[in-house]
Structures are given as structure tokens and as C-alpha cells.
Amino acid sequence: MKAAYYEGFGLASEVLKVGEIATPAPGPGEVLVRVHAAGVNPSDVKLRAGARPGATMGWPVMVPCSDGAGVIEAVGEGVDAGRVGERVWLWNGHWRRQFGTSAEYIALPSEQAVFLPEGTGFAEGACFGIPAMTAWMALFQDGPIDGQRVLVTGGAGTVGRYAVQMARLGGAAQVFTTVSGPEKAAHAGACDAAINYREEDVADRVMDLTSGHGVDRIVDVDFGANLDATRRMIAEGGTVASYASMGDPTPALPFYEFMFRNVRLHMLIVYLLGPATRRRGEAQLRGWLEAGALSHAVAAAFPLDEAARAHEAVEAGEKLGTVVVTV
Numbered sequence: 001m002k003a004a005y006y007e008g009f010g011l012a013s014e015v016l017k018v019g020e021i022a023t024p025a026p027g028p029g030e031v032l033v034r035v036h037a038a039g040v041n042p043s044d045v046k047l048r049a050g051a052r053p054g055a056t057m058g059w060p061v062m063v064p065c066s067d068g069a070g071v072i073e074a075v076g077e078g079v080d081a082g083r084v085g086e087r088v089w090l091w092n093g094h095w096r097r098q099f100g101t102s103a104e105y106i107a108l109p110s111e112q113a114v115f116l117p118e119g120t121g122f123a124e125g126a127c128f129g130i131p132a133m134t135a136w137m138a139l140f141q142d143g144p145i146d147g148q149r150v151l152v153t154g155g156a157g158t159v160g161r162y163a164v165q166m167a168r169l170g171g172a173a174q175v176f177t178t179v180s181g182p183e184k185a186a187h188a189g190a191c192d193a194a195i196n197y198r199e200e201d202v203a204d205r206v207m208d209l210t211s212g213h214g215v216d217r218i219v220d221v222d223f224g225a226n227l228d229a230t231r232r233m234i235a236e237g238g239t240v241a242s243y244a245s246m247g248d249p250t251p252a253l254p255f256y257e258f259m260f261r262n263v264r265l266h267m268l269i270v271y272l273l274g275p276a277t278r279r280r281g282e283a284q285l286r287g288w289l290e291a292g293a294l295s296h297a298v299a300a301a302f303p304l305d306e307a308a309r310a311h312e313a314v315e316a317g318e319k320l321g322t323v324v325v326t327v
């Protein structure tokens, strides 16, 4: 089969090749999926670049990308043969695994191929494994958000944009986001306030918008960079669900400030979402997809032959939405 692959970490243009590798066969409990689209996330490009903390080349050859969508073509022993022909979206394709989704085929455990409703395209389905599920996890894994005041930092990001929508769908009383300008505010979509974090004092504005209550939940794209605002606007009993801290990877924690407000800090990684919670998230996502309740943002699509350009588009950081590779 045709695949993008790398034999060592480095620049996309130097290490990412496209060529023939062996087509996998589904083992016991696995499905073989004909991939139609692979989602390229920051995590995938950091791994390929050798920039993910602690990562080593675990195999001599690796196929990049964890997210994808396609059609089940065959099943291994113990998997319901009725799944053949099912449209699916994929998660953790390249998490602690050699062969990811940037290939014509992937064989992976049956539960990592999730039913994709007919009305949702493959490119959109390739946005669910990391962006949509991280948003869902940050909002809901620590309990319901009905009636809460929620702040999503970076609402124009792949995760942030889903989080803004899901917070509204989840019954939040108020949903705020932070952005760096009008174009990002438009991309983030409808919410109660899009605050320009480069020009305004986010905490002051949030305290004002919530009549001094603060926010009950923060879905945070940069824990360290936003910490000063967080400590000033998190409500008593609030939860900070943070999925990155690139601005300051080792921030000093104001322990007692958070302790005396009974604040819960959750540094999360979607790859390790537990099975029962994951099933809950997948079911909720399916319901929203079938109801046509979610808008998706595919920033650009590159053919498999141009997988390196897809990685570079993610690294450039200017994209609005998820970059996909079409196969």
C-alpha cells in the first residue's frame, strides 16, 4: 500500500517520504480500515520532529498521524463481520503504535474505529479523534456543565472551536472565549463574548461579565501563559481543564490560592481518555453529528503525496481549523 512514513525524527521536508510499505492485516480484535482522510495535529508534527517530550523512535519505520476516517474493509478474529463496509472515524492511530493513519490502510483495535454517521464527511471525521474529543474531555469528564459559566481560551483553535460549540450544547449558562483578533473571533463562532486576550485584561472582563462570580470551568490551551488570569477569574469550586502549556511549560503554581478556592486542576491528555468516559463522549458526539448540531473546520486538504506540506501547514501555525491528508 501507499503510505507516508519516516525512519528518523527531523524536518518534514527531509524525513517524510511517500512510498510502498506492506499492507497490514487485521489481527484478533482488529479491523482493517481503508483510510480516506488523515487528520494532522500539532501532536503528530511534534512527534515526527522529535519535539514531543520523552519520545524516541520506537520502530525503524513509522507512519504518522493518529486521527483519520474511512471504511472498514475487513475484520479480524472476534470482530462482528457486520462491521465490514461501516464508515468510521479513528482515534489513537499513532499513539504508542507504529503505523498511523497517513496510509491507504490501517489495522487497529475495533473500538478505535467509531461509527461515522452518513451525513458527516471523511475529512470532518478526521477531526474527531484529537480536536473534538479533547474539547469534549475538557468540558465534561469532570462532571456536567449545565448552568455553569465556561471560558474556552483560544476559541479559534481546533480544540477551542469545538469546545465553544459543545459548551453551549452542554447547557452552559454563559460561554466566553479568548482570541487574538476579529478573524479568530469570527472563526470561534457564536458565544457570549470573544475577548481579545492581547488587548484586554481577560480576568477583569470575565469578572465583569459574570457579575463578580468568575468562571466555573476553563478549557485552557495554554496553562502557563494564562495562569495569571486564571487565578484571578476561576470561581470557587471551579475546574481548569488544560490541554497544553506551550507558552510556559513549567509554571510556578500558586497552590494556596487554588486550594482556598477548592479549585480542581486537570492537566489532560486525550490519548489516555478512559474507556467508559470515552464511550460516553463518543455517544454524545454521535448524537450531535446526527442532529447536525456541530460545525467542523477543515483548514486545508493535501493529497498523500504532499504529506510533508500538510505537516508544514500545521507547523506554520496560521491555519484556521484542522489540516487533513486525503488518501
Ligand SMILES: NC(=O)c1ccc[n+]([C@@H]2O[C@H](COP(=O)([O-])OP(=O)(O)OC[C@H]3O[C@@H](n4cnc5c(N)ncnc54)[C@H](OP(=O)(O)O)[C@@H]3O)[C@@H](O)[C@H]2O)c1
Pocket (backbone or CB within 6 Å): 041, 042, 043, 130, 131, 134, 153, 154, 155, 156, 157, 158, 159, 160, 178, 179, 180, 181, 184, 197, 221, 222, 225, 226, 242, 243, 244, 245, 246, 247, 268, 269, 270, 271, 317, 321
Ligand atoms: N493534551 C491533549 O490531549 C491535547 C489535545 C489537542 C491539542 N493539544 C495541544 O494543544 C495545543 C493547541 O492545539 P490545537 O490543535 O488547538 O492548535 P491550533 O488549532 O493551532 O489552535 C491553537 C489556538 O490557541 C490560540 N492561542 C495560543 N496561545 C493562546 C493563549 N495564551 N490564550 C488564548 N489563545 C491562545 C491560538 O491563536 P492565537 O495565536 O491567534 O491566539 C490558536 O487559535 C498544541 O500544543 C497541541 O499539541 C493537546
